[in-house]
Amino acid sequence: MTAHNASDLPRISDRLAKNALRNVSERIIEAILFAAAAVSVLTTIGIVYVLVSESIHFFAQVSIVDFLTDTQWTPLFDDAHFGIMVLVSGTLVSSFVALAVAIPMGTIIAIYLSEFANPKVREIAKPVLELLGGIPTIVFGYFALLIVTPVLQKIFPELPGFSLLSAGLVMGIMIVPYVASLSEDAMRAVPMSLREGAFAMGSTRLYTALHVVVPAAFSGLAASYILGISRAVGETMILAVAAGMQPNLTWNPMEPAATITSYIVQVALGDLPHGSIGYQTIFAAGLTLLLITLCFNILGQWLRRKFRENY
Amino acid sequence: MQIHDKPALKAEARSFNFFYGEVQALKNINMPIYDKKVTALIGPSGCGKSTYLRSFNRMHDLYPGNRYEGEIRFHPDNTNLLSPEVDPIEVRMRVGMVFQKPNPFPKTIYENVAYGLRVRGERNKRVLDDKVEHALKGAAIWGEVKDRLQDLAPNLSGGQQQRLCIARALATDPELLLFDEPTSALDPIATGAIEELVHELKKRVTILIVTHNMQQAARVSDYTAYMYLGEMIEFGKTDEIFIKPQDKRTEDYITGRHG
Numbered sequence: 057m058t059a060h061n062a063s064d065l066p067r068i069s070d071r072l073a074k075n076a077l078r079n080v081s082e083r084i085i086e087a088i089l090f091a092a093a094a095v096s097v098l099t100t101i102g103i104v105y106v107l108v109s110e111s112i113h114f115f116a117q118v119s120i121v122d123f124l125t126d127t128q129w130t131p132l133f134d135d136a137h138f139g140i141m142v143l144v145s146g147t148l149v150s151s152f153v154a155l156a157v158a159i160p161m162g163t164i165i166a167i168y169l170s171e172f173a174n175p176k177v178r179e180i181a182k183p184v185l186e187l188l189g190g191i192p193t194i195v196f197g198y199f200a201l202l203i204v205t206p207v208l209q210k211i212f213p214e215l216p217g218f219s220l221l222s223a224g225l226v227m228g229i230m231i232v233p234y235v236a237s238l239s240e241d242a243m244r245a246v247p248m249s250l251r252e253g254a255f256a257m258g259s260t261r262l263y264t265a266l267h268v269v270v271p272a273a274f275s276g277l278a279a280s281y282i283l284g285i286s287r288a289v290g291e292t293m294i295l296a297v298a299a300g301m302q303p304n305l306t307w308n309p310m311e312p313a314a315t316i317t318s319y320i321v322q323v324a325l326g327d328l329p330h331g332s333i334g335y336q337t338i339f340a341a342g343l344t345l346l347l348i349t350l351c352f353n354i355l356g357q358w359l360r361r362k363f364r365e366n367y
Numbered sequence: 368m369q370i371h372d373k374p375a376l377k378a379e380a381r382s383f384n385f386f387y388g389e390v391q392a393l394k395n396i397n398m399p400i401y402d403k404k405v406t407a408l409i410g411p412s413g414c415g416k417s418t419y420l421r422s423f424n425r426m427h428d429l430y431p432g433n434r435y436e437g438e439i440r441f442h443p444d445n446t447n448l449l450s451p452e453v454d455p456i457e458v459r460m461r462v463g464m465v466f467q468k469p470n471p472f473p474k475t476i477y478e479n480v481a482y483g484l485r486v487r488g489e490r491n492k493r494v495l496d497d498k499v500e501h502a503l504k505g506a507a508i509w510g511e512v513k514d515r516l517q518d519l520a521p522n523l524s525g526g527q528q529q530r531l532c533i534a535r536a537l538a539t540d541p542e543l544l545l546f547d548e549p550t551s552a553l554d555p556i557a558t559g560a561i562e563e564l565v566h567e568l569k570k571r572v573t574i575l576i577v578t579h580n581m582q583q584a585a586r587v588s589d590y591t592a593y594m595y596l597g598e599m600i601e602f603g604k605t606d607e608i609f610i611k612p613q614d615k616r617t618e619d620y621i622t623g624r625h626g
């Protein structure tokens with residue numbers, strides 16, 4: 057506020073008028089902000105609408121029980137079967153392999169960067185790590201197919217050219233930066249006073265990190281894991297390139313298999329007539345995928361609320 | 368100063384200097400800490416009293432660029448706490464600390480108090496139970512929490528949290544307990560409880576307390592040191608310092624003309 061002489065001050069009525077104008081501009085800004093927020097909400101609603109409405113046509117022809125229990129996925133064959141578990145198994149196995157890599161590695165990297173690395177190392181390492189997250193997934197896919205698979209075949213000679221293992225491992229490496237970066241943020245947000253309290257009790261750095269910082273940052277860590285899971289479940293290109301695309305109901309990562317996403321990409325690239333049952337499988341599969349990620353997001357929200365930082 | 372009836376020494380700073388990088392924060396401090404007594408450090412903000420306090424458990428080792436010079440001798444074994452050969456973790460095993468803002472760990476009440484024991488490798492459930500109860504009683508919080516030891520500590524009130532932090536520090540039987548303005552985040556009633564506790568604790572442990580509140584120093588301490596701009600201006604028995612300070616600067620501060 058600037059100093060005014062009494063004579064410089066606007067009269068009360070003028071000030072009221074200005075306020076009214078300000079209210080109008082506030083309203084306009086509010087409307088713009090609302091519109092921006094509405095776009096993303098409407099897009100989501102639109103996607104859900106399309107998925108659900110097309111899936112309704114699909115489920116008019118295929119019963120939900122068959123959809124969930126059939127052990128074959130052959131929608132384009134004469135003897136058509138629509139067992140989504142075939143694709144879900146591929147998705148879950150590859151995601152599990154990816155997370156078995158990404159969660160431990162990401163957490164260890166985050167602990168190192170947040171609690172051990174000196175600031176110079178951290179300033180270089182973190183952007184480099186985040187750069188890894190910027191590599192297009194198609195590059196990762198060919199990395200899996202052309203480098204990781206042959207190396208794995210040296211260890212497991214029976215490993216086929218396409219496998220969930222190879223794709224999952226590389227997918228894990230792709231997810232590491234997300235988990236590490238978010239986990240590191242969560243751990244760095246833990247106040248220094250907690251660490252000092254732990255050190256003052258005679259703890260070592262490692263003991264402090266594992267027994268004080270990690271529990272204090274748990275909700276943030278959980279959020280980063282959930283994001284990692286969502287990335288893994290929704291990942292497409294690496295699996296399409298390196299995991300093979302034949303539907304295969306298996307829990308064995310050493311086999312090739314299609315996932316929900318790689319099936320969608322495969323079918324969407326073909327020329328299926330609009331309205332055919334094959335075309336509608338895309339939407340049923342997409343809806344399934346959406347529900348899976350929705351479950352994980354709800355789980356994530358719940359974890360965040362349950363373990364809210366209360367330091 | 369009196370020569371006779373002096374209690375045993377617990378620690379002693381000798382020509383102690385401290386540097387934050389190039390900046391000298393403490394200048395040539397010489398000061399005794401008497402065994403089983405409460406010694407208060409007073410002085411205006413930025414005078415270095417917290418810096419001095421945090422040297423006793425080598426907290427400055429946690430941050431790069433800090434440097435100690437001189438000695439803080441710790442008795443009865445006459446160890447120089449600041450010596451590079453002395454492991455700061457060993458120092459912290461013997462010197463407990465209570466911070467300005469209560470900082471309970473995001474664990475249960477029980478686990479907070481058991482923390483230091485677990486760090487020291489104690490696994491025996493009965494020993495842990497015993498020591499946790501003893502420490503909580505020592506910190507005058509046992510009655511309030513004994514029925515909810517498995518509740519999360521951060522859900523306690525501020526005053527309870529601070530007493531829990533005191534219990535946490537007590538559980539490992541430290542020889543020296545450092546208090547860094549332990550009541551500045553608390554209301555008067557909680558403050559009173561902590562002050563009473565400090566008074567009670569000096570039967571068991573030597574206490575060094577930084578405080579902004581001169582009434583508090585007068586109430587709880589046996590000895591008082593006045594610090595100003597990184598120097599120890601005056602040290603003596605609390606009643607003497609408050610009734611007839613020797614140094615003009617101490618007098619100005621105590622009477623409120625400075626700081």
